[in-house]
Amino acid sequence: MEILILTPNGVAFEGECDEAYLPLTGGPLGVMRGHTPFLGELKPTGVAKITSYGKSTFFALWHGAVEVKPDDEIVILSETALEADSEEDALELIKGRPLTIGKDEEDVKVASAKLKQ
Numbered sequence: 001m002e003i004l005i006l007t008p009n010g011v012a013f014e015g016e017c018d019e020a021y022l023p024l025t026g027g028p029l030g031v032m033r034g035h036t037p038f039l040g041e042l043k044p045t046g047v048a049k050i051t052s053y054g055k056s057t058f059f060a061l062w063h064g065a066v067e068v069k070p071d072d073e074i075v076i077l078s079e080t081a082l083e084a085d086s087e088e089d090a091l092e093l094i095k096g097r098p099l100t101i102g103k104d105e106e107d108v109k110v111a112s113a114k115l116k117q
Helices: 087-095 105-116
Strands: 002-007 010-016 019-024 027-032 038-041 045-052 055-069 073-084
Touching (some): 010 045, 010 055, 019 038, 019 055, 027 038, 045 073, 045 087
Antiparallel strands (some): 002 010, 038 055, 045 055, 055 073
16 A cells, blocks of 8 residues: 655655554544545544554654545655654654644634545
């Protein structure tokens, strides 16, 4: 599968993945090849786990949306995405960085609405 993590500052990650675990408002979502197309909202803060070739990479994420496309592509739009070596490190990044969504909250809502189109 292909995965793309986008932030307002650009591409945070792009590449192949075997599986992804994403922090959604309705609970965690695990995605593997052949997953049903899906559109969801990320938790205000959470940790994504991306596994490629047996190696896991973690991302601390703040607000956003995720789309699982029918062609085995995952697109994540997030206010911020910081890479970490472990889930614990990603959680520490979240603790050390306050939520900054405010005036840009409307941008996140617009991006989420566009994904639904």
